[in-house]
Amino acid sequence: MTAPVLPKPRKPQGIREAVPGLRRLVPHVRAHLRRQRTLIAGGGVAMALEVVMRLLEPWPMKFVIDGVIGHLGADLSQEQPDNLQQVLVLACLGLLVVVLMRALASYAMTVCFALAGNRLLTSVRADAFAHLQRLSLGFHDRARTGDLVQRITSDVGRLKEVAVTAALPLVGNLATLAAMLVVVLVLDWQLALCMLVVFPVFLLTGRTATSRIHTVSRKQRKAEGHLATLATETLSSMKVVQAYTLEPEMQSRFASDNVKTLKDGVKAKKLSAGLERSTDVLVGVATALVLYVGAQRVLAGALTPGELVVFVTYLKAAFKPMRDLAKYTGRIAQAAASAERVVDLLEQEPRVRDASWARSGRRLRGHVELEDVWLSYVPGHPVLRGVDLRVAAGKRVAIVGPSGAGKSSLAGLLLRMQDPDSGTVRLDGWDLRDLTVHDVRSQVAMVLQESLLFATSIRDNIAMGAPGGAGSVTDEQVVEAARVAGAHEFIIALPQGYDTVVSERGTTLSGGQRQRIAIARAVVRDAPVVVLDEATTGLDGATEEEVTAALDRLTAGRTTIVITHDLDAARAADRVLWIDGGRVADSGRPDEVLARHADELEEVASGARP
Known part of the structure; x- marks a missing residue:
């Protein structure tokens, strides 16, 4: 008999295809969301507070820089404070309060979302195990045990790990990016355009790389499933392996699959590293452009030096999601591949199931x-x-x-x-x-x-x-x-x-x-x-x-x-x-x-x- 055929994943077209891979998991998570709504709501409030604190963080520096430069005799368009020492003290205290509030909000956000995500995916793992036990015996007769174990342990574990280390920081940074774009457009729309011009270039250059990373990650997860199956079969048949001196044969097969997972892993890492470095170059180009144009705007009196510093600080924070997206593309692609493998399992229909009219609770005689x-x-x-x-x-x-x-x-x-x-x-x-x-x-x-x-x-x-x-x-x-x-x-x-x-x-x-x-x-x-x-x-x-x-x-x-x-x-x-x-x-x-x-x-x- 052949192994059961699980649905074949569609050919990925970039990070946009990784998102649907994760989205397929949503219906299987939705049933558990209500039990975590308090944690999710708390995490959302903490994230909003953290975004506000990030927006406020550069402004004390702006008042300090403009106050010091004005005090030294520079001709600035804005009115100078009468008591510079008071401004400096208030600005430093304000910065300290903002940083402290941001740290607390970030901690609360991370804990709330991490707890909610881990609990949700732990429930998904439990559902997957229960579903495996409901699947018909014919499925299990043909299935590869090691691959099934890999799906409910390693694949769900990878989803949990990525949710905490990649997805949550990325969500927070994207929310910050949206808020900062609004602020910089208000500050100076011409300078904001210099910052925005790099985003389409990033999307175009990253599309091909993310597509290849997603493809390699899917192949790597599949190869790891084969490796787990081979290990399970060998260890459960150790008497036969040793009795027939099959150790070299089993070692050769294991080594072959092991090397394949290594090659796929290295290839994915190379692609991710290439995307990260190209993103760094783009960020460098955008930063240089903003500095040049910003300096011209300061010389023209359209901006103060402090406002330029705020703009550059926002620029650094705004580009962080791009860096994170490049950094975590490999992890997100692996998570998408893992999500597809878990959902493919959950969507297997048991051939033997209770009918809607089925009755229970009776003791029979045995005819x-x-x-x-x-x-x-x-x-x-x-x-x-x-x-x-x-x-x-x-x-x-x-x-x-x-x-x-x-x-x-x-x-x-x-x-x-x-x-x-x-x-x-x-x-x-x-x-x-x-x-x-x-x-x-x-x-x-x-x-x-x-x-x-x-x-x-x-x-x-x-x-x-x-x-x-x-x-x-x-x-x-x-x-x-x-x-x-x-x-x-x-x-x-x-x-x-x-x-x-x-x-x-x-x-x-x-x-x-x-x-x-x-x-x-x-x-x-x-x-x-x-x-x-x-x-x-x-x-x-x-x-x-x-x-x-x-x-x-x-x-x-x-x-x-x-x-x-x-x-x-x-x-x-x-x-x-x-x-x-x-x-x-x-x-x-x-x-x-x-x-x-x-x-x-x-x-x-x-x-x-x-």
Whole structure:
């Protein structure tokens, strides 16, 4: 199967395309904005105050310079103060107050916006993780795990980092720029035009560079996703890697992808540095032009020297957003690429979802019925072809047949891992599509051939089987489930007993121990339907007997679907179904069905038939 195809990003056309990439995230953030409106409003007030303080900051210097020059005998057009020392003291005190107020406003703005932004994006990360868990099993079967992890960790993390270090300062500087442009136009519109002439040049020269930076950043994020996938696959398959001495092969592949991310990162950095330096040149040209024209205006009496200083100070502050835009273009482009990757994930639609009319909250007896069920994973290649099956509540049915015949697909339908293309799957007469996904899955407990455990305590691993979650089960219920599963004795023999933390995937325990903990997890679920998918395959004789006894205790009085190649497990069923080619080819009493297919079973057991 091929990997799931996420929407292909559009070809970027510069920083204007980076903004839509970030804008796509807005609908997914909007739901969380109300909870942060106090912080956002406080940040907005602080930003407005900071802009006002920035506008006021150069004016004390203007009064000092004009007062000193006038006192030295220069002929200025404005009236000179009678008490220069008083003006100097007031100007210096005023500057100190303005600087202090600006620092406080800037601090408040940064804290408010940073808290709001981090909380919003933390909520987005939580939404992305929850959405991943809702996506259909078919998506996860084809998806690259490392890339998905990269999207919900690194990509969201990059968005948070850029929001604080780049976006917020840029927003504040742009607000300051707008206010300063108004002031300089009032002061001297001719000099203001000299400052404004550089902005169109900056936009024209920066467009190509930002487009290339955005393209490279997107490629870099994609390559990093591939790198994370390769690392995840290698580390999770370390037994195979070491057993087959694949270390050089894995290292070579990792090195290749690693070098690719390095090259893309260096290229993006070069482009960003080039844009920054070209912006510095433009700012230098504009500053020289303003100084020359401003000096001429001072000589002509249209401006005082102090007003020219104010103008130059505003010029420096006004060009700061240009410098920031050049400086942060790479980060903004990376954030846009990360936003696109996160949104592409969030916009994946689950193939199995609750219908608007779905009902919940009912306990079923476990009568299973499949009627003319067709199912395909790839269009035009059905794995189930018109399957009919009825299992009365409390009965045990074994499903046997060659590998790939569609046996496990039947179990997936009962759990609503996928819905049939056509036909109906029912529990107690209810079409599963008329029930919520949670309710359907709470009615079914499953024990797999390879029962995975989570890297937490044994107590939590067992308690996770409860439909209401680990917190809905008491310690007494956990211990009782372990006793039913035959796991209590070996658990209390462990160093920390039920509080023993198992390794990732439970590899610190034996196969039989993992299987009995999985059975205990199914016991806690207390579901009316139990699916055993090759639950005893691969166990040694003594362990298989223990696990089989535990499974018998688990399934007593429950509807049980046994998917197996084990003839003994099949003979213990009330009825056996032979599945072949996606169809129920035979059905009846165990001895009769197994006898009719003895030759085929021997071929399957010997490996002559898959």
